[in-house]
Amino acid sequence: MFPQPIDKSSAAVKGTYRFVLYAFLLIWLLPLGGILITSMRSLADINSGNYWGWPTEFHLLENYTQVFKATPMLLYFYNSIFITLPTVLATLALSSLAGYSLAKHRFRGNFLIFAMFIAGNFVPAQILMIPVRDLTLKLGVYDTKLGLILFHTAFQTGFCTFFLRGFIKELPHELVESARIDGASEFRVYWSVILPLIQPALAALAVLEFTFIWNDYFWALVLVQGDEARPITLGIQALRGRWTASWQLISAGSIIAALPPVVMFFLLQKHFIAGLTLGAVKE
């Protein structure tokens, strides 16, 4: 282990280590603390300028129910879910098919297609913006959840294919070969041999993609106009415009918007990290 482990060092060393550690953690979380406390404050506190002191009363439940009652937050939340989940499913389906083929089929143009998926993943959103907006309008899915689902699926398939192809390529080729010799069709191989084996990779991608799509702001801004399809990220920004003085509501709304990915992160940290560090640990 590097640096030298300190668990067997003296209590003084450990104490100093922990002091620095927690002091830094406090600074790290300080900006967040403001929003967190504000989301529990009463309006009276906000109006009297008590922004950082101890709240005179805790309005945790009041504020959070108020957000749902007074604003379309519930609708935004629902929209986010019904944009994110179908996209994750569709992306995993398409990219596992494509990833299998790129990893285990030999054909001309294989690397070219693979390279294209990687490259597409890095392009700036702005180079796609005008044509994608036009296309979405032409398809009649502007300002709908489907419009966002279609675009996100297309874009994220690049990253996921890149990821899954790498993972599938590492699987022993004999597995595929022996299934083929037993007379399994290619789809059968994909379905009964590959899919069960790539479950950890699919789990890692699912949590990662959930986060990316849940947190998207740019494409929602470009492809959505009204409340009907507006995801929560855009919804928060809309609330800011409409409720400028009610910081306790905006803060509570932000916490709600941030919560699903954060909770998922704390519960499924292993999968997250596996997804993020693909290729970063071994070359």
Added chain:
Amino acid sequence: MKASFWDRNQLKLAPVFFLTPALLLFAVYVLRPIFSSLWISFYEWDGVGQMIWIGFANYEEMWHDDRVHTAVWNNLLWLIFFLLTPPLSLGLGLYLNQNLPDLRIVKSFFFFPFVVSAVVVGLIFSWFYNPRYGLLDLFLEQVGLQPLALLSDEKLVNYGIIIAAMWPQIAYCLILYLTGLAGLNKEMIEAGRIDGAKGWAMFWNIILPQLRPATFIAVVVSVLGALRSYDLIAIMTQGGPWGSSTVLAYEMVEQAIFNYRMGYGAALATILFFILDIYIAWFLIRVWRNEKGRL
């Protein structure tokens, strides 16, 4: 019994079936739009009316546009600061790479800003910097300094946004480095210790080379993050005050959506696209070398 056409040619035909759905969607939503944008950049177009061919006029205009100059400088500033995130994260990672029992949860707290949406990060920091109620200025006043009003100061606004952007970015690189540190080769470290390598020499000669893959990804995502920055600017300042915090990506959207100048916006996007292509090429070359090494 003769094998059917399908049985004989399955392996050749399978790629078509497996790849078509993904490729089709990708071609329609990613590939074609890139070429359309390049094309649009040679026109003057408000998005609905007649498109008028103007050749390179959009690019010429960009050359003399003060806002574009500001945007390019700001992108450069983002890039410089974002390139500091890998070393900063590595330093933090080295500090956190200990086996005390409470570190597991502490690490999670350092990681999680990565999953917080930019809208919320922007809001958190706007609140933190707010001259009337923000903790930053409150603190400065307490210690007898002038409040900064970071986000309304032309000279400081970029630093304010960049620091907010670095919060999740450091978390991201930290995840990469801590995973790298957990996967270090124990024998090599032990061998180094026996040979008397310590501290800096050990870090430089034995640890850092083993962290190269993590460093590579950290640098790639940091460069991409700096050049593609948009969300936080839109949320925190909308490019202001007076255009002082704009970047290429933001300027593009501003021109296309708010000023109805699709051609000019497309030209800006094209420039950004070509800058990013350098990194795409670099990344692809590395993947290609890796592939060949393995075959």
